[in-house]
Amino acid sequence: MRRVDVAIVGAGMAGASLAAELARHASVVLIEAEERPGYHATGRSAAFWSETYGGPGVQPLTTASRDLLAAPPAEFADAGFLRMRGALHLASGGGEAALDALARAFAGKGVALRPVEGGEVAALLPGLRGAGWRGLLEPSTADIDVAALHHAYLRMARRGGVTLLCAAPLRSALREGARWRIAAGAAAIEADVLVNAAGAWADAVAAMAGAAPLGIRAYRRTVAQLRTDPPAPADLPLVMDAAGRFYFKAEAGGRAWLSPHDETPSEPCDAAPDEIDVATAIDRFRGVVDWRVEAVERRWAGLRSFAPDRLPVYGFDVAMPGFFWFAGQGGFGIQTAPAAARIGAALLSGTAPHASVEEIDPKAYAPSRLHA
Structure with a gap:
């Protein structure tokens, strides 16, 4: 039995970026159903960064992501991920x-x-x-080197001690007391928090864990x-x-x-x-x-x-303890990944948000809006 603070389901851009940001605060296992991470939406992106894409509700996340994408710190990448196009x-x-x-x-x-x-x-x-x-x-629109960005987040996660499990589809997730007991592929995992970063499979993962789907x-x-x-x-x-x-x-x-x-x-x-x-x-x-x-x-x-209102979903489920949504990121999940991961990591760890996202109200993306 592998024991961690947080288990994240899905190692595409959403799960990988969140794991990388969260690793400094918690022990994390990243669970991926496919043989390699990023096989589905991440690996098939049209690969551009546009502040208007996704609408005004998404724009603050896109804008807040620009600095890391354009000029990442040296420990994250040796070059930026954007090429200006307009x-x-x-x-x-x-x-x-x-x-x-x-x-x-x-x-x-x-x-x-x-x-x-x-x-x-x-x-x-x-x-x-x-x-x-x-x-x-x-x-300001630019191309994004999606593969390089995804790999940079996976490297950052690995350096932070995150364990990546590939070819490990989620088979069960049961909340027992204050912890989750999770079966993924051949692995048995115990975690305080289960993060749903499963993209198109987000509602299916929620149902498996006993949480109410949000209509993603x-x-x-x-x-x-x-x-x-x-x-x-x-x-x-x-x-x-x-x-x-x-x-x-x-x-x-x-x-x-x-x-x-x-x-x-x-x-x-x-x-x-x-x-x-x-x-x-x-x-x-x-x-x-x-x-x-x-x-x-x-x-x-x-x-x-x-999600039904076309905005992403970041936050703890209102009814299922220890179940965290990080899904519904539409076609803008790549270009908003830095901001989304920083918001998600702050919500999960209870720490102050990164300066780049401190003016973004995470309540706009909370799952409670969809339950209501």
């Missing part, structure tokens, strides 16, 4: 109302958004079809890698449809990563792309630029999990 929120015709709504939603929040139109839009996006396009330029649902998101003529320019901003119908960005070798911005309800699973979603994405892409799609070189899908 984003172009694009609209024409009926989509202009969504563009205006985006500008209003972030007015006064310190997020740089600059209106662009006409020739400036065409200069930012070569090959743009037609006229009448408007946009909002978000210059999984949705499939599809991405395809295209070879185009002309090749995607290296300095192309992330292009996001203001009405939420697509986004695309340039990748190495002139390739383009394209998504139809789909959100198809799914059971928790090893998600696979649907050919209809890929075809839909390409059709929408062709309506924006006159680039010829020469080949779909790769396609994949991942699951994004959301």
Whole structure:
């Protein structure tokens, strides 16, 4: 029987970052069902950091994460995880109302958004079809090196004494007195606190532990890698449809990563792309630029999990003692990982929050809001 203060279920970005931050305060075991951590949502991220992504309720977490992502301390990583790209929120015709709504939603929040139109839009996006396009330029948007960030958190956790158990699916979790008795793969674990960082499986883990599910649902998101003529320019901003119908960005070798911005309800699973979603994405892409799609070189899908109000869930369950939620992080879990982990570690350890998140009220993300 392995005895620890905290057992975390899920070693993707959420669980790994929380384990790393918590290790200085507690003994931790990190439980992962797959052969390697980050197999599902973390390993299939579209890999960008945008202050507007996820909406105004998520933006404080994203903004508070920027410093660590851009200039991490030397003991965490020897280089930053961001590469500046900028984003172009694009609209024409009926989509202009969504563009205006985006500008209003972030007015006064310190997020740089600059209106662009006409020739400036065409200069930012070569090959743009037609006229009448408007946009909002978000210059702070950047690419994230997701794999490097995840590995840095796993290294930090390991240095802090965290034990990582892979190929150890949760088989049972029973609260006995003041402790949890947990079976994960072949391991038997006893812990004071059980943390649910299981992503798309969060409600299933809660049910297994005897806690009431919060209605966290999984949705499939599809991405395809295209070879185009002309090749995607290296300095192309992330292009996001203001009405939420697509986004695309340039990748190495002139390739383009394209998504139809789909959100198809799914059971928790090893998600696979649907050919209809890929075809839909390409059709929408062709309506924006006159680039010829020469080949779909790769396609994949991942699951994004959301609470009913689309905000993440951090905090102790209101009815099940010692059960801590760290889930519902949607498609913004990578870009908010530093802030989320620091908030979660403070709540779990009862210590003062890191300076980067001390002005963020964690009650906004507490599970009690969903029980109510």
